[in-house]
Amino acid sequence: MSDLEAQTREMLQAVSDAADLAALEAVRIAVLGKKGTLTELMKGLGAMSVEERKIKGPVLNGARDQLTAAIAARAQALNATALNARLAQERIDVTLPARPEMRGAIHPVSQVIDEVIAIFGDMGFSVAEGPDIESDFYNFTALNIPPEHPARQMHDTFYFNEKPGGERLLLRTHTSPVQIRSMEKSGPPLRIIAPGRTYRCDSDMTHTPMFHQVEGLVIDETAHMGHLKGCLIEFCKAFFEVDNVRMRFRPSHFPFTEPSAEVDIGCRRRGGELRIGEGEDWLEILGCGMVHPKVLRHGGIDPDKYQGFAFGMGIDRLAMLKYGIPDLRDFFEADLRWLRHYGFAPLDIPSLPGGLSR
Ligand code: DAH
Numbered sequence: 623m624s625d626l627e628a629q630t631r632e633m634l635q636a637v638s639d640a641a642d643l644a645a646l647e648a649v650r651i652a653v654l655g656k657k658g659t660l661t662e663l664m665k666g667l668g669a670m671s672v673e674e675r676k677i678k679g680p681v682l683n684g685a686r687d688q689l690t691a692a693i694a695a696r697a698q699a700l701n702a703t704a705l706n707a708r709l710a711q712e713r714i715d716v717t718l719p720a721r722p723e724m725r726g727a728i729h730p731v732s733q734v735i736d737e738v739i740a741i742f743g744d745m746g747f748s749v750a751e752g753p754d755i756e757s758d759f760y761n762f763t764a765l766n767i768p769p770e771h772p773a774r775q776m777h778d779t780f781y782f783n784e785k786p787g788g789e790r791l792l793l794r795t796h797t798s799p800v801q802i803r804s805m806e807k808s809g810p811p812l813r814i815i816a817p818g819r820t821y822r823c824d825s826d827m828t829h830t831p832m833f834h835q836v837e838g839l840v841i842d843e844t845a846h847m848g849h850l851k852g853c854l855i856e857f858c859k860a861f862f863e864v865d866n867v868r869m870r871f872r873p874s875h876f877p878f879t880e881p882s883a884e885v886d887i888g889c890r891r892r893g894g895e896l897r898i899g900e901g902e903d904w905l906e907i908l909g910c911g912m913v914h915p916k917v918l919r920h921g922g923i924d925p926d927k928y929q930g931f932a933f934g935m936g937i938d939r940l941a942m943l944k945y946g947i948p949d950l951r952d953f954f955e956a957d958l959r960w961l962r963h964y965g966f967a968p969l970d971i972p973s974l975p976g977g978l979s980r
Contacts, residue, residue: 740978750807758791805923855869880912896943908935
């Protein structure tokens with residue numbers, strides 16, 4: 623075997639011994655680099671006699687081609703091995719169950735909204751919406767709250783700056799404007815609930831400047847106070863998940879309903895615990911009544927033909943009562959520890975057949 627053959631074999635061996643791409647690159651430089659073994663040998667061709675070059679030239683070129691091909695093949699093999707190793711390492715088993723620890727959670731307000739929608743949805747109500755930024759007309763005037771009415775101050779309204787035409791938009795102080803919007807949009811008969819954000823300039827343990835309400839509205843030719851009572855009693859039983867709830871419809875006044883009532887539910891406070899549905903104490907949970915004829919007229923509905931009832935309740939308050947959450951302000955602190963404690967599993971969607979809360 624000639625020296626060159628022996629050298630070529632050695633170099634080929636080094637190529638196949640290269641354990642990874644870095645080692646292979648080192649071999650390539652050592653063989654074919656500027657000062658590589660083969661490069662040096664090829665440089666020697668120039669100094670040879672024509673005869674000698676004729677013999678050695680093809681041999682050296684052959685060796686170079688052989689090595690170049692061997693290096694390329696080895697590189698390909700090493701790349702494939704590296705890729706397979708990575709695929710094996712980064713493999714995920716998609717059949718494994720989701721991680722058991724809960725990272726986020728459904729906020730009690732969202733949970734209660736879903737529960738309320740599930741209950742009223744079952745009674746045939748659909749969900750309506752209106753904007754948070756309202757006009758004076760929808761928030762007050764159309765609801766039979768005229769400009770000088772004391773309810774306008776009572777509401778502690780957040781007003782926007784006056785527009786050039788003199789109009790002042792506001793953040794809605796209740797969800798009742800959705801009543802008018804729904805009357806205008808769909809006309810009678812109507813059976814809607816409207817959950818959403820509401821705003822009043824107020825802040826203490828049970829009040830925050832932004833809070834949530836759900837409005838209810840039923841309009842047809844025959845709806846009466848008995849329907850209103852039945853509907854709200856059914857709602858309370860379903861919502862508080864008890865067979866019986868003591869309830870009291872107390873005469874009250876709202877400009878947009880006539881007659882109007884406030885609804886209290888029976889409760890018992892013992893130790894630190896609050897039990898809903900039984901007991902000697904009362905807790906106010908909502909306002910309601912028969913829709914005032916003027917309100918129907920503002921919504922474009924003929925009060926001589928149609929009548930109906932409406933109700934409005936605080937969602938945050940419902941959440942505090944049902945889930946025993948003491949301070950309303952914590953609802954909006956975005957504290958993950960609070961959310962982990964009071965929140966709900968994202969996949970447990972409330973439904974009447976499946977259960978509201980668990
Ligand atoms: N809008 C009232 C409030 O924010 C609640 C209310 C009372 C709504 C009676 C109604 C109703 O629809 O009939 O205090």
